[in-house]
Amino acid sequence: xxxPIIAGNWxxxxxxxQAKELLEGLxxxxxxNEATEAxxxxxxxxxxxxxxxxxxxxxxxxxxxxxxxEKGAFTGEISPVMLNxxxxxxxxxxxxxxxxxFAETDETVNKKVLSAxxxxxxxxxxxxxxxxxxxxxxxxxxxxxxxxxxxxxxxxIDNVVIAYEPVWAIGTGKTATADEANRVCGIIRDxxxxxxxxxxxxxxxxxxxxxxxxxxVAELMAQPNIDGGLIxxxxxxxxxxxxxxxxxx
Ligand code: PGA
Numbered sequence: 001x002x003x004p005i006i007a008g009n010w011x012x013x014x015x016x017x018q019a020k021e022l023l024e025g026l027x028x029x030x031x032x033n034e035a036t037e038a039x040x041x042x043x044x045x046x047x048x049x050x051x052x053x054x055x056x057x058x059x060x061x062x063x064x065x066x067x068x069x070e071k072g073a074f075t076g077e078i079s080p081v082m083l084n085x086x087x088x089x090x091x092x093x094x095x096x097x098x099x100x101x102f103a104e105t106d107e108t109v110n111k112k113v114l115s116a117x118x119x120x121x122x123x124x125x126x127x128x129x130x131x132x133x134x135x136x137x138x139x140x141x142x143x144x145x146x147x148x149x150x151x152x153x154x155x156x157i158d159n160v161v162i163a164y165e166p167v168w169a170i171g172t173g174k175t176a177t178a179d180e181a182n183r184v185c186g187i188i189r190d191x192x193x194x195x196x197x198x199x200x201x202x203x204x205x206x207x208x209x210x211x212x213x214x215x216x217v218a219e220l221m222a223q224p225n226i227d228g229g230l231i232x233x234x235x236x237x238x239x240x241x242x243x244x245x246x247x248x249x
Contacts, residue, residue: 002204004205004227005037005207007039007092007231008041008235009092010041010064014042023050023059029245031058036228036247037060038058040054040062040235041062041064042062060090062090065095066083066112067112067115068115080118084120088121089122091121092230093112094106094108094146096167106146106149109125109146109150110150110151113125117154124163125151125163126209127143127150127162129166134168140187143184143188147188151195151196162192163207163208164188164208165208168210173211174211175210175212175216175220178219186224208229211233212229212244213234214244221247221248
């Protein structure tokens with residue numbers, strides 16, 4: 001049985017004071033929820049603050065990105081060793097905004113996934129098509145290619161989460177229909193099965209991401225291949241994020 005995971009992706013939002021306020025609001029709203037794993041993936045500079053502010057809660061801590069090397073001359077980057085030092089558990093890898101604005105490729109995504117796993121971190125690997133790719137009819141092929149290249153060399157899927165995020169649905173208020181989101185998540189599951197076997201396919205948790213909100217969460221989470229959500233906008237309000245986490249309660 002796959003435990004659902006709702007992960008917030010704060011992106012480039014919140015000061016330390018705002019982060020504390022958000023978590024203080026969130027903690028009581030989701031307290032005691034054992035049914036769903038709740039995680040917040042936050043800007044690197046907030047990791048220390050968030051770790052402290054969420055103490056005593058069941059919230060899991062995540063980062064939004066990392067370099068694959070442990071240290072060195074990579075100005076502005078953070079390493080898996082640094083994340084380990086703050087007991088970070090999850091790390092988003094290859095979000096479409098990283099691919100689009102920071103030139104990340106399937107190859108760098110793969111290096112980061114392998115490095116995260118080697119350092120005991122759980123990668124949330126993002127895949128998804130742009131509107132042009134969808135309209136050109138290459139969604140399935142594209143997404144399968146991202147999964148295949150991103151997971152190359154991965155032997156054990158236990159600590160991996162995949163987020164299917166159609167780029168056209170991110171921050172736009174447009175959501176993939178539940179059927180279509182489920183269909184693509186099913187294709188991703190099959191691909192994992194081809195690469196790593198049936199057991200891996202049955203185990204891998206696949207999130208949907210892209211304008212998931214308190215209104216559409218129930219329908220999306222009712223789909224058999226959707227095991228959670230990666231949440232941008234709705235993760236910035238305690239009530240909204242709590243409504244997503246508590247959906248399965
Ligand atoms: P959104 O972002 O929920 O604001 O669409 C999702 C994401 O980018 O992970």
